[in-house]
Amino acid sequence: MSTTLDTSRADVPLLRLIGVEFRKSVDTLAGRWMLIVIAALTLIVDLIVVAIANAADFDLRLSSLLWSQKNVMLPIVAAMAILLATSEWTQRTAMVTFTLVPDRWKTVAAKSVVALLLGTAAFLLSLGIGGLLTFAGGHWDLSFSDVTVRYLTWVVFLAQALGLGFLFLNSAAAIVTFYALFVLGTFIVAPIVGPLLGLKSQFVESTWPWIDLYRATFLTYHSDGWPSGDLWGQLATSSLIWVGIPLAIGIWRVLHAEVK
Incomplete structure (x- = not known):
């Protein structure tokens, strides 16, 4: 008896794929624990900042709370985005996924949307907890544009995490690379190495701000209010180098990689 393929059925819709990818991220033991850890760390970091502010008699500000939360929460959310990007390749389910959904761009789009949703939820959680503590005994010093700009920096780093995940197709390599870039760029290169090199070279001084993603995002x-045009330009050019290029190459690799 011969068998035939039914080619008359419609493709899997993108919204269904988004739902599947979302369940894959949160409807597992590891995913749920990562969400719990994010919420717990947010609260713990905020309480530490509040305790320090009270002990030193500092004015507790929402901007300080959000900055402290960002350096703790964002790497974890980025790791979730990387795991989402590499799941087919690290769990060896690529054959099943791309057989059911031959249009790989749909899977890439669904993963990108879910990563953005998770990042947005984490940012709102950060803003909510920080806001409650601020109202309880601090100062809300951010306007709507300030909050929007801070959210955009989260999106930049989430896109970088996705790009590294698509580029390496390996969770460990992508996470280690992201963490190394984040820690070195945020705490060493942007505040120390860049300024020191700029003191010795006028070319570096004028060029460095346009290629240093971590200085631009910092x-x-x-920024107080909407950033200047130069700062937007520096963020755009540095994001193109450190986010756009890995993301473009990574997406191309997912679309063309051989499934083994």
């Missing part, structure tokens, strides 16, 4: 995150 200044954007801490």
Whole structure:
């Protein structure tokens, strides 16, 4: 008896794929624990900042709370995005996924949307907990544009995490690379190495701000109101180098990688 393929059925819709990818991220023991850890760390970091502010008699500000939360929460959310991007390749389910959904761009789009949703939820959680503590005994010093700009920096780093996940197709390599870039760029290169090199070279001084993603995101995150045009330009060019290129190559690799 011969068998035939039914090619008359419609493709899997994108919204269904988004739902599947979302369940794969949160409807597992590991996914649920990561969400619990994010919420717990947010509260713990905020309480530490509140305790320090009270002990030192500092004015508790929402901007300080959000900055402290960002350095703790964002790497964890980025790891979730990377695990989402690499799941087919690390769990060896690529054959099943891409057989059921031959249009790989749909899977890439669904994963990107879910990563953005998870990042947005984490940012709102950060803002909510920080806001409650601020109202209880602090100062809300951020306007709507300030909050929007801070959210955009989260999106930049989430896109970088996705790009590294698609690029390496390996969870461990992508997570280690993201963490190394995040820690070195945020705490060493942007505040120390860049300024020191700029003191010795006028070319570096004029060029460095346009290629240093972590300096650009730091200044954007801490800008008072809407950033200047130069700062937007520096964020755009540095994001193109450190986010756009890995993301473009990574998406191309997912679309063309051989499934073994």
